[in-house]
Amino acid sequence: xxxxxxxxxxxxxxxxxxxxxxxxxxxxxxxxxxxxxxxxxxxxxxxxxxxxxxxxxxxxxxxxxxxxxxxxxxxxxxxxxxxxxxxxxxxxxxxxxx
Numbered sequence: 428x429x430x431x432x433x434x435x436x437x438x439x440x441x442x443x444x445x446x447x448x449x450x451x452x453x454x455x456x457x458x459x460x461x462x463x464x465x466x467x468x469x470x471x472x473x474x475x476x477x478x479x480x481x482x483x484x485x486x487x488x489x490x491x492x493x494x495x496x497x498x499x500x501x502x503x504x505x506x507x508x509x510x511x512x513x514x515x516x517x518x519x520x521x522x523x524x525x
Contacts, residue, residue, distance in 0.1 A: 476484075486492055
């Protein structure tokens with residue numbers, strides 16, 4: 428003999444479990460697994476640089492010095508272009524009309 432209370436309780440539990448989509452359970456599990464954790468610390472050993480090495484790094488990474496180097500390169504190309512303008516040049520053209 429089946430108790431009617433047990434049938435209704437079983438039906439109610441089945442209804443509750445089926446009304447929540449599986450995606451919600453997966454989202455809950457993923458949320459619990461992705462709890463924020465502190466990142467591992469980086470190596471804290473300091474680098475020992477000589478004065479020459481430090482100056483070399485500073486000169487290579489200084490944006491003002493890099494801009495000056497670029498200006499020098501541009502000036503070199505402009506000088507070459509000016510010399511090229513002094514050289515003789517020859518042009519030809521042809522035309523046809525009806």
